[in-house]
Amino acid sequence: MAEGHAQNTSSGQALLYLTDEQLRQGIEAMFFAYRGFTADPDRILEGMSYGRAHHRAIHFIHCAPGTTVNNLLAILGVTKQSLNRVLRTLIEDGLVTSHIGRSDKRERHLTLTEAGEALEQQLSDAQRARMRDAYRKAGPEAVAGFKTVLEAMMDEDMRRAYLALRDGR
Amino acid sequence: MAEGHAQNTSSGQALLYLTDEQLRQGIEAMFFAYRGFTADPDRILEGMSYGRAHHRAIHFIHCAPGTTVNNLLAILGVTKQSLNRVLRTLIEDGLVTSHIGRSDKRERHLTLTEAGEALEQQLSDAQRARMRDAYRKAGPEAVAGFKTVLEAMMDEDMRRAYLALRDGR
DNA sequence: CTTGGAATGTCAACAAGACTGACGTATTTT
DNA sequence: AAAATACGTCAGTCTTGTTGACATTCCAAG
DSSP states (O other): OOSOOTTSSTTGGGGGGGSHHHHHHHHHHHHHHHHHHHHHHHHHHTTTTOOHHHHHHHHHHHHSTTEEHHHHHHHHTSOHHHHHHHHHHHHHTTSEEEEEOSSOTTOEEEEEOHHHHHHHHHHHHHHHHHHHHHHHHHOHHHHHHHHHHHHHHSOHHHHHHHHHHHHTO | OOSOOTTSSTTGGGGGGGSHHHHHHHHHHHHHHHHHHHHHHHHHHTTTTOOHHHHHHHHHHHHSTTEEHHHHHHHHTOOHHHHHHHHHHHHHTTSEEEEEOSSOTTOEEEEEOHHHHHHHHHHHHHHHHHHHHHHHHHOHHHHHHHHHHHHHHSOHHHHHHHHHHHHTO
16 A cells, blocks of 8 residues: 555646556557567577577677677676576577677677577577568657656666666667 | 668658657667656565565556456466466465455455555555656656557457447446 | 677476366255 | 266476586786
8 A cells, every 4th residue: 555546646637547457558558559569579489499588698699799698687687697598509500609708708798690690690580570660650659658658667777777778779 | 671761751750759769769768667656565575485476466456356266367468377387376475366266266366454554555656656656757648648658559359348348436 | 810709599307377078975856 | 888078196307507626717916
């Protein structure tokens, strides 16, 4: 019972979109939408012994070629051991290369090979196709609102990481 | 290379929000936001031997008291074996009750006990608090757009389930 | 220059939570 | 009476997260 209901504020009607019921709808929408969001890449990956974790690694290596393991760790928010298992298989299968750092030899710089880029294309084409359909149906104003809310929903650290990626391209 | 770039269409400028780069930003925003979205309940659950799976079950039993196992299965999109493991612990711990159906005795109707409702409150208060902050920062128009895009992103079946839940209250 | 601590990354073992497949039971439908 | 449905359970696998232990490399203080 942490907070009261949103409609019981001094502003009254203006805040009707903040009622518990509205918030609950938003929560469920996030749940169902995220399932759709990951469904297409999951389908592609299943049967090739990769999973969502591999997709995420491939995605961010594609976006920041030459990034280090530590960098990736911060973005993905998992332990280095967890990431390592995924990276190892990707390297073994020739989708990712790992080069020892020139200045700091402790670091490993990660890049997608041609085969890696090809898979990345396949995965992100599928995911973008769904995104594009959703965007097209919803229209530009809705898309702007969508992004505004998502940014506000992130943890502070993640928002920084997101904005850095967004503006660094 | 399934589709062309969105800007290369007959409509030209009007569809700039559909460029691959814009779509990629949306994809990353979803990823980071979903992490924030689940972070608070996850924190509460950790250490009490429950996880996100328990949270989801509790959430939907709360929304549809007396629902059957099969109903829950369809909404959550997991196998009955998977759900059963979760339900068993919740019932053992006295958070959920399972009653044999009155008309159809094969069915089990699931309801939250008082303790279950208490935990549900605790979890959804945390999640709603984050949602409320995000909504408040973004404003009502952004929230409307947010929901529009999310609905368009769901699979058809899930949209039906979502709308049924949304309108059935 | 050496040595100890911090940072980076690897290997091994384990747990949660998803999956499949097979089977049993009670009940309803045909 | 037979088939289908709803539910529970056992056993085994897979992905992906965790911790703990350890090797290598860098850097800075003595």
